[in-house]
Amino acid sequence: MTSQWLWYTTRGAGVISLVLLSAVVCLGLLTRLRVRGEGWPSFLTAAVHQDLALVALFFLGLHIVTAVVDPFTSLGIVAATVPFGSSYRTVWLGLGTLSFELGLAVGLTSLARRVIGARLWRAVHWLAYACWPLAVVHAVGTGTDGHSAWLLGITIVCCGAVLTCLAWRLVAAPLDPLAQVRSARLMAGSDR
């Protein structure tokens, strides 16, 4: 592969990762909202969320590997694995590395969920709320396309979708129908 193709792949895979990651976050939020329609059972939202996350991780991997392998960029393994370890655009790239590692943590714990238990899994999953914004900032700040109209356009659409789902999630009722009852009875059954 010529350096140019590697470079195109890096940028393309990066954009695809961002779009997919945004879709994954949206679906994750929709899972919490118990969205369900005719012909769309609720387990499907969660299942597609998981499957898309794996696809996103694949494209993310492609993005990182092509960037490191590309002889034109001076990025090495360190840049890809140590946040803020690169000398080229240290901060912007570092945020991307951080985002990748958070995403990896979320993904790996999800695969091992039965082993680590629901509580630990959920705790790590909260990192997803950090993973996504870091990816967005990285995309806009690092890429040479950073200020091009099409990338900004895509970024705005992704942000819009995620923020809409997030707003919906914040105003909706808690997922656990027993949330209020549980806390009331817990108070009653406890040592004062």
Next chain:
Amino acid sequence: MSFPSLLDGPDLHGGAEPATSHLARLGLNLLSGSELIDALDQSDLRGRGGAGFPVGRKWRSLAGRQGPRVVIANGAEGEPLSFKDRLLMQARPHLVLDGAVLAAGAVEADQIVLYIGREHSAAADAMLHALAERPARERGLIRISRAPVAYVSGEETAAVQFVNRGVALPMSVPPRPFEAGVRGRPTMVQNVESLAAAALIARRGGAWYRSSGTLLVTVTGAVARPGVIEIRLGTPVAEVVERAGGRPGSIQALLLGGYFGGWVAADDAWDLPLHPERLRATGHSLGCGVVAPLPVDRCGVAETARIVSYLAGQSAGQCGPCVFGLGAIAETLRRIAIGLSRPDDLARLDRWSAELPGRGACRHPDGGAGLVRSALGVFADDFAHHLARRGCTAARPLTAGVA
């Protein structure tokens, strides 16, 4: 070897029986360890907390486990109609302590927790006082834990969770307490009356209990002298009601086993034997030994509505089927009782109560469902009356503001 045995001795209203009197009257324990477990098996003693599990089998299931064990003497009498556990602790604390110490010895436990309701001060004081009279070796093993008084506080996993982290709510099983309970150790949760009976069996043997054993029942309701009565195993309901000053003619039905039990029509109840296994064979449950006659001038529907409303409110709030199922049943019964029934109410009560059992972490919803189903049978005519909007025939019907 006279009857009564659990409540034998000095006047019950004269305070706790002191150690000296207790020892003089009953002497020392004779059986202990595996011999005692054998005697318990032979006696067929059943747990007196409500579930009726064979005591010998429970002790044996702990004896074979690894590591140090814990005994919880369960005196947290959550059933509002029951008073026997409190009476036993107030009047015969040493008998209960004997049982707890014997249990600890038999299953090699190094810790005994006396689990008593926070508001049951008389019982707790008597037990504390008696504890001070015990030998130092025993005092070192025993501590008292006071839980908030609630219906589910006495459930075995609720007792374990309270001792572990101060929350008296049931937990999911597995693991059951005998597998892993207090601090992860095998734990026996045994009702105080069962422990007291075990203490007597240690002195008199298993065969004695089979032939002359007794149990405590609480009689409350349409009787002149409500209270705790000690009876021989198998005593018919009629005799118990008579001893408490009840008149059969003024009673329409009885609640057997407490809120966790079920209604029985009076005519069907009189000959029922108050014996855990024999009663179960007739389809009823002795539970914690409550016998509560309902007078003819009260409405069975209204009474059931009131009780189920209480039970729904006492749910631990952890499991959807219990919270929503019992809640919906309670609301429907309330509407029926005050004359605002809907045509499909009975069908829904039937369906919801059939769907409840076994779908909570504990048996609370099962108890409520059982009570409702027994009411639908015993008070079928009253339900029909209420549903036809012909009002309540009882002299004191439920009003909208009550329950």
Next chain:
Amino acid sequence: MSEPSARRWDGPRGVARVGTSRLSLGVDRIRCDGRGYCAELLPEMIRLDDWGYPIVSSERVPDHLLDHARRAVAACPLLAIRVAEDGRSR
């Protein structure tokens, strides 16, 4: 299933009917919050009550449904359902 069932010797534990595993479903009723994925993925053995909480068959899982059962168990975000030998279905 009216044809006579073939029996197979299953070792020291005893004879099992062909077509039924020794596994059953069990629900942790405190963890469960009625999301209903399990009922969607195994409707043959799980249905939902009026409030969305599962009513689970206490029967053993037939062989032909084992994969579906495992999928239903894996799908629960709260790990509230399991399939085990002593599933203690509730």
